[in-house]
Amino acid sequence: MEQVFGRPKALSEKRLHYCPGCTHGIIHRLVAEAIDDLGIQDKTIGVAPVGCAVLAYDYFNLDFQQAAHGRAPAVATGIKRVLPDRFVFTYQGDGDLASIGMAEIVHAAARGEKITVIFINNAIYGMTGGQMAPTSLPGQKTTTSPYGRDINTVGYPIRVAEMLTTLDGPAYISRVSVHDPKHINKAKEAIRKAFEVQIQGLGFSLVEVLSTCPTNWGLSPREALKWLEENMIPYYPLGVFKSPEEVSKVGA
Amino acid sequence: MAERVMMKGNEAVAEGAIRAGCRYFFGYPITPQNEVPEYMSRRLPKIGGVFIQAESEVSAINMVYGAGGAGGRAMTSSSSPGISLKQEGISYIATAEVPCVIVNMARGGPGLGGLTPSQSDYFQAVKGGGHGDYHLIVLAPWSVQEMVDLVGLAFDLADKYRNPAMILGDAILGQMMEPVTFKSEPIDPKDLPAKPWATVGLSGERKPNLINSLGLLPEHLESINLRLQEKYKKIAENEVRFEGTDVDDADLVVVAYGTTSRVAKSAIDQARKDGKKVGLFRPITLWPFPTKQIQELAAAGKRFLVVEMSAGQMVEDVRLAVNGEASVEFFGKLNGAIPTVEEVYREIMSRF
Amino acid sequence: MELDAIFAGFGGQGVMLMGQLIAYGGMHAGLNVSWFPSYGPEMRGGTANCSVVLSDGVVGSPVVARPQVLVAMNKPSLEKFEAKVKPGGFIFYNASLIDTKPTRTDVYVVPVHANEIAAELGNDKVGNMVMLGAILAATEILSVDDIMVSLKKILPERRHHLLPLNEQAIRRGMEVVTAM
Numbered sequence: 001m002e003q004v005f006g007r008p009k010a011l012s013e014k015r016l017h018y019c020p021g022c023t024h025g026i027i028h029r030l031v032a033e034a035i036d037d038l039g040i041q042d043k044t045i046g047v048a049p050v051g052c053a054v055l056a057y058d059y060f061n062l063d064f065q066q067a068a069h070g071r072a073p074a075v076a077t078g079i080k081r082v083l084p085d086r087f088v089f090t091y092q093g094d095g096d097l098a099s100i101g102m103a104e105i106v107h108a109a110a111r112g113e114k115i116t117v118i119f120i121n122n123a124i125y126g127m128t129g130g131q132m133a134p135t136s137l138p139g140q141k142t143t144t145s146p147y148g149r150d151i152n153t154v155g156y157p158i159r160v161a162e163m164l165t166t167l168d169g170p171a172y173i174s175r176v177s178v179h180d181p182k183h184i185n186k187a188k189e190a191i192r193k194a195f196e197v198q199i200q201g202l203g204f205s206l207v208e209v210l211s212t213c214p215t216n217w218g219l220s221p222r223e224a225l226k227w228l229e230e231n232m233i234p235y236y237p238l239g240v241f242k243s244p245e246e247v248s249k250v251g252a
Numbered sequence: 253m254a255e256r257v258m259m260k261g262n263e264a265v266a267e268g269a270i271r272a273g274c275r276y277f278f279g280y281p282i283t284p285q286n287e288v289p290e291y292m293s294r295r296l297p298k299i300g301g302v303f304i305q306a307e308s309e310v311s312a313i314n315m316v317y318g319a320g321g322a323g324g325r326a327m328t329s330s331s332s333p334g335i336s337l338k339q340e341g342i343s344y345i346a347t348a349e350v351p352c353v354i355v356n357m358a359r360g361g362p363g364l365g366g367l368t369p370s371q372s373d374y375f376q377a378v379k380g381g382g383h384g385d386y387h388l389i390v391l392a393p394w395s396v397q398e399m400v401d402l403v404g405l406a407f408d409l410a411d412k413y414r415n416p417a418m419i420l421g422d423a424i425l426g427q428m429m430e431p432v433t434f435k436s437e438p439i440d441p442k443d444l445p446a447k448p449w450a451t452v453g454l455s456g457e458r459k460p461n462l463i464n465s466l467g468l469l470p471e472h473l474e475s476i477n478l479r480l481q482e483k484y485k486k487i488a489e490n491e492v493r494f495e496g497t498d499v500d501d502a503d504l505v506v507v508a509y510g511t512t513s514r515v516a517k518s519a520i521d522q523a524r525k526d527g528k529k530v531g532l533f534r535p536i537t538l539w540p541f542p543t544k545q546i547q548e549l550a551a552a553g554k555r556f557l558v559v560e561m562s563a564g565q566m567v568e569d570v571r572l573a574v575n576g577e578a579s580v581e582f583f584g585k586l587n588g589a590i591p592t593v594e595e596v597y598r599e600i601m602s603r604f
Numbered sequence: 605m606e607l608d609a610i611f612a613g614f615g616g617q618g619v620m621l622m623g624q625l626i627a628y629g630g631m632h633a634g635l636n637v638s639w640f641p642s643y644g645p646e647m648r649g650g651t652a653n654c655s656v657v658l659s660d661g662v663v664g665s666p667v668v669a670r671p672q673v674l675v676a677m678n679k680p681s682l683e684k685f686e687a688k689v690k691p692g693g694f695i696f697y698n699a700s701l702i703d704t705k706p707t708r709t710d711v712y713v714v715p716v717h718a719n720e721i722a723a724e725l726g727n728d729k730v731g732n733m734v735m736l737g738a739i740l741a742a743t744e745i746l747s748v749d750d751i752m753v754s755l756k757k758i759l760p761e762r763r764h765h766l767l768p769l770n771e772q773a774i775r776r777g778m779e780v781v782t783a784m
């Protein structure tokens with residue numbers, strides 16, 4: 001799946017620390033490629049989460065701020081309000097965004113904050129060693145749902161893209177996956193579109209990316225891709241949930 | 253004697269809590285304490301208890317507020333950044349006088365910091381931590397065995413004084429394994445004394461109970477504060493715990509708690525072999541602090557060396573206790589590494 | 605009596621278990637013991653290590669800075685900890701994976717071809733037990749029985765059929781030392 005052509009300018013030379021087969025790395029590349037394509041490297045500020053992507057600031061050739069766990073959308077709001085002509089994105093995991101940071105993401109979306117959110121849904125807490133996430137599937141075994149996620153006691157997974165779509169603030173919301181080359185291309189398109197929405201000042205944009213965590217799922221990289229396709233996509237349907245017609249096809 | 257079993261500190265504090273009758277645990281993952289919620293998620297559902305992974309530490313501590321207010325033995329655990337998030341809730345809990353236990357397996361800060369052990373949350377733990385004039389009862393175990401013993405004590409003291417209690421550990425105490433003995437029979441929560449103040453529903457028999465921290469009228473707020481201060485005085489008089497080793501004939505007393513006191517103990521043993529008169533004073537309650545005992549040692553002409561994994565926090569309480577009557581020096585580590593036995597030994601030897 | 609040891613290697617080489625077995629064995633022998641692992645994302649890099657202390661007194665620091673016994677299952681581990689071993693101590697290294705000998709001359713150096721011996725025994729996973737055997741024979745701190753009792757406790761019931769193989773591996777490791 002490694003793309004053969006060169007490293008995007010917006011990506012640094014640092015070696016990624018992600019586990020073998022983890023798709024965080026692919027998604028980093030897609031974000032960097034979108035930034036390159038749109039020619040906005042000099043005007044983009046990233047906000048890193050707390051999660052496995054906590055070191056995202058090392059991997060992008062961009063100005064970055066590191067936020068407290070879950071607070072990236074609030075930090076991004078602060079940056080964007082000071083620098084309305086710059087482009088600001090957050091990169092957040094499902095624990096970061098949909099658990100501890102649920103208030104921040106909902107309110108940034110509701111305000112129509114003109115930021116872009118790259119939301120990595122891997123159905124688990126990677127960094128802390130495989131605890132249940134708000135997006136863990138019913139029956140999924142994790143270190144804090146050792147008997148499988150029991151919907152009677154811990155409830156149901158949260159479909160973030162659909163939930164935020166109920167708000168009027170967001171301009172663009174979609175869900176993509178990176179489990180095979182075809183879907184990776186679609187994911188890249190979606191990420192690029194999300195940035196375009198911001199460039200055109202149309203409002204809040206979010207791309208939910210279904211991602212793997214072979215380490216904490218206890219699967220090989222190949223099995224993990226298959227597990228994502230067979231278990232996550234049925235629960236988290238792919239597609240565009242909200243999109244402004246005005247977004248032009250070609251970048252700025 | 254009961255059997256010795258090997259346990260991680262994190263698991264021991266969880267099992268100790270369960271044996272103390274804790275059936276309600278609310279937490280949020282954070283390294284290096286993840287084994288606490290993981291253990292609770294395995295055990296509590298099997299014994300009629302409740303484990304909830306809250307959406308955040310803010311939520312977890314407020315679940316504890318509710319569960320403790322409803323009369324249950326409730327606990328939460330976290331590590332430094334998560335404990336910071338709990339401070340609002342802890343301030344409310346202390347003011348509303350809801351018993352509960354909070355475990356902090358501290359890691360290096362400030363900010364997001366790192367995952368290495370640290371004692372830099374001392375101020376936060378013993379001086380209140382959130383807004384307002386309040387105190388937690390703070391217990392500092394130095395071994396996996398004390399994780400078990402002190403978490404039981406924490407629940408008892410919390411109930412006795414209707415006050416939140418904290419176990420202040422660190423990454424090492426949470427991650428290490430040692431043999432532990434469960435000395436007493438597990439407590440069945442049904443056998444615990446009734447809590448007539450709890451909000452459990454009127455059953456038509458009494459005036460409504462209220463768990464509250466609001467005091468809008470100045471006189472009312474003052475009376476709440478006076479009551480709390482009165483209680484803190486009583487706790488300070490009755491609940492100080494500490495351990496002194498080789499202190500009586502010592503010229504130099506090393507003051508240290510938790511992990512650091514173990515390192516100090518090894519260094520002191522070495523220095524004793526070299527004929528140096530040095531002893532260890534180990535506070536077990538960090539609040540209430542053994543102020544009087546340290547005062548007495550100062551009055552007996554001893555000098556002090558305080559060793560901490562911080563820039564110097566407990567040393568301030570030692571200085572307050574000594575009140576200028578003896579020299580109090582400090583050796584601290586900031587870089588996330590713990591002081592080594594050799595380092596502390598050198599610090600001791602350089603003072604003779 | 606006090607023993608400070610560091611066990612280090614790749615994740616998957618069973619270094620944590622080796623350390624735990626020594627600690628459990630020490631407990632079984634009536635000693636005070638502690639075991640302290642590397643933890644958290646530092647494990648993701650693939651290297652793991654643990655500190656073990658056995659003592660007939662109170663165990664002081666559970667984090668071993670200057671071990672008497674170093675067990676290095678791979679090269680990075682030997683490079684990291686070799687200089688820290690106390691003079692007069694032991695370095696056990698996995699000669700199957702480490703081609704450069706330790707340079708220290710003030711310690712006992714014990715090469716163990718753990719992987720080859722494990723392969724001869726028909727199970728690649730017991731390299732750590734071979735190593736453990738060498739440690740038992742060289743240091744005489746614990747008996748095979750102390751370790752086997754502990755292993756029985758740690759190993760889940762369904763894997764108890766592996767106990768004889770593990771004991772065999774320990775004994776083969778002991779022979780490495782007695783043949784030296």
Ligand SMILES: Cc1ncc(C[n+]2csc(CCOP(=O)(O)OP(=O)(O)O)c2C)c(N)n1
Pocket residue numbers: 050051052053069092093094095096097120122124125126127128133213280281282283309333334337
């Ligand atoms: C206040 C606070 N609570 C908890 C943590 C511990 N923590 C670090 S990352 C993380 C969650 C990681 O999961 P996710 O956001 O899904 O990202 P992933 O690691 O899976 O990419 C948690 C709970 C923290 N750093 N700060």
Ligand code: SF4
Pocket residue numbers: 017018019021022023024052122126127212213214215216
């Ligand atoms: S723990 Fe999971 S999410 Fe984190 S780097 Fe490894 S595979 Fe990726």
